[in-house]
Amino acid sequence: MNQRGDQKMRTMLLATDLTARSDRALDRAARLARETGTRLTVAHAIEDVKGVEESVNVPSWRRGKPAWKRLDALKAAAAADIRTQIGEQPVEPQIVIGEEKAPELIARLAADGDFDLVVTGVARDAGQGRVVLGSTVERLIKSGLAPVLIVKCRPVEGYRTVVAASDLSPTSARALRATLDLCAQSEVAVLHAYETEEEGIAVHGGSEQDPAYRKALEDARRFVADAAGDQEGRVRLVLEPGSPLSLLNSYATDHEADLVALGTHGRTGFFARLMGSVAERVLLTAPCDVLVVRGK
Known part of the structure; x- marks a missing residue:
């Protein structure tokens, strides 16, 4: 993943705010680290440093304690919480507690660390309960520093x-290789949505009678052979x-998929832009x- 050719996943960064909305991402990252032996780095930001340093509204048992000691105590508590939640790992995880905004901390670590995967959760709109992209997720994806795994579901x-x-496209090839690497024991369905101008699409679409399908099948087979290499046997083509x-959401729902993968900034309109x-x-x-x- 990243830029190391065929080298397998070795380093993973987990962004967590240690709230309930991050539990699923933490559980998934811990599971992946155990399954792959990947070195896991867990990052947590203490954003309200000023609030820690101020002496107003400090409980009686904390009065007289220097601000730096209060901050150190918060960091130690956060690190202990992370270690407890992560559990035992084949490789000792690295824990980074930063004193800055979460998007800046995660972006800095991702830029400096050459990670093969960044794992994060999603936010939810407080008013409507719907899933929204938080600023950390948006910044990570736009940076293109590493593949980003957005965890929505509780991992079982x-x-x-x-x-x-x-x-x-080449970007889709990158996404396929990253997916094969991440899901080393699973078959991967490659879903390609193609255009056809043939009349009677309901009858001929998806069959050898449709010239557009034949062309799509030829192109897709070539794509998989080039992108997957010796992992081609783990790939199944789905052309529609x-x-x-x-199509993607329908397939994921009907087949009870637990992971959808996609590339951005490919050659067609589907991947031409990211946000919006x-x-x-x-x-x-x-x-x-x-x-x-x-x-890239």
């Missing part, structure tokens, strides 16, 4: 039913005419976790 097992959307968004596009709607509406890989 490893990823088993996986679908990777593809427009057959229609809208990528509706179909790609963003996939992040918000997919019924499962989403892996996003951004092209």
